[in-house]
Amino acid sequence: MSVTRLRVRVPATTANLGPGFDTLGLALGLWNEVIVEPDDSGRIRVDVHGSGRGRLPRDERHLVVRTMLDTLDRLGSRDRLDGARVIARNEVPQSGGLGSSASAVVAGVAAALWLHTGALPDRDELFRLASAAEGHPDNAAPAVYGGGTIAWQDDSGAHAVPIAVDPRVTPVILVPDYQVRTAETRRLLPERVPLADAVFDVSRAALLVRALEARPDLLPAATEDRLHQPYRAEAMRPTAELIGRLRGAGHAAVLSGAGPTVLVLAQSPVEADAVVAQAPARTAGAGGLEVRWRARRVAVARDGATVVA
Numbered sequence: 001m002s003v004t005r006l007r008v009r010v011p012a013t014t015a016n017l018g019p020g021f022d023t024l025g026l027a028l029g030l031w032n033e034v035i036v037e038p039d040d041s042g043r044i045r046v047d048v049h050g051s052g053r054g055r056l057p058r059d060e061r062h063l064v065v066r067t068m069l070d071t072l073d074r075l076g077s078r079d080r081l082d083g084a085r086v087i088a089r090n091e092v093p094q095s096g097g098l099g100s101s102a103s104a105v106v107a108g109v110a111a112a113l114w115l116h117t118g119a120l121p122d123r124d125e126l127f128r129l130a131s132a133a134e135g136h137p138d139n140a141a142p143a144v145y146g147g148g149t150i151a152w153q154d155d156s157g158a159h160a161v162p163i164a165v166d167p168r169v170t171p172v173i174l175v176p177d178y179q180v181r182t183a184e185t186r187r188l189l190p191e192r193v194p195l196a197d198a199v200f201d202v203s204r205a206a207l208l209v210r211a212l213e214a215r216p217d218l219l220p221a222a223t224e225d226r227l228h229q230p231y232r233a234e235a236m237r238p239t240a241e242l243i244g245r246l247r248g249a250g251h252a253a254v255l256s257g258a259g260p261t262v263l264v265l266a267q268s269p270v271e272a273d274a275v276v277a278q279a280p281a282r283t284a285g286a287g288g289l290e291v292r293w294r295a296r297r298v299a300v301a302r303d304g305a306t307v308v309a
Ligand code: HSE
Pocket: 015, 016, 021, 022, 023, 097, 099, 136, 138, 139, 182, 186, 257, 258
């Protein structure tokens, strides 16, 4: 059976937000768009534009297509994608920490659900399937629902609820030109942590929900973390140093997801613009190499993934 043309848009996401390790997430106003067009070649071809062009695979190995095929297989609808042209227009940087793989997985699952049912996917179903496929509900939740989210897992799977983010909260991302794999930095995390550190993070994470909702002035205090960033620092010194400098200047700077991108949760657009204006273009990296940074203010994406025929 040939496919119907469809367009999926999924926002960038930032996870953890400091102390909300594997739990808190925020959708950002940078979008990956995937268009699936019928093609009677019997093959699947992928065109990549923007971020990842020239590096991402252009066939069934592309994460969006792999996810679409896996999901259709599970739904017993594999025959709905026998030939297709897939166009990926990526705004989300691939360099790490902005949920590019969650965005690809959510796009793949959304496209598969659309092809399976011919109707707009149910968001809760989309979140459940994408979390199971991707393994990071703290990225999948904001990618699917938009805005701020609290995600958790139990024996029945992943769940999420929204956080109403105060409109004054203005994210800034500082994206470096080096990459670090999430799996590599998760291996640096200890199996056990001191009770005092757990209490430290529980208090900050609880405070952070309040700060995001209505008290942006509390963001610097509420984004302190002892659970994951100190352990990951050795794998991304330039990022850790920049976070230290920004925090020293009073900004709520944290590792975006598993890094190495830096996120600042500014209390106002004015603070965000000051962070961008003062951001370094280059910092010292390992072995005398330089790290280049691109700083930009981004909106909180109020909407999550959308599918349009
Ligand atoms: N919570 C995950 C981590 C996010 O920190 O490893 C990965 O994007």
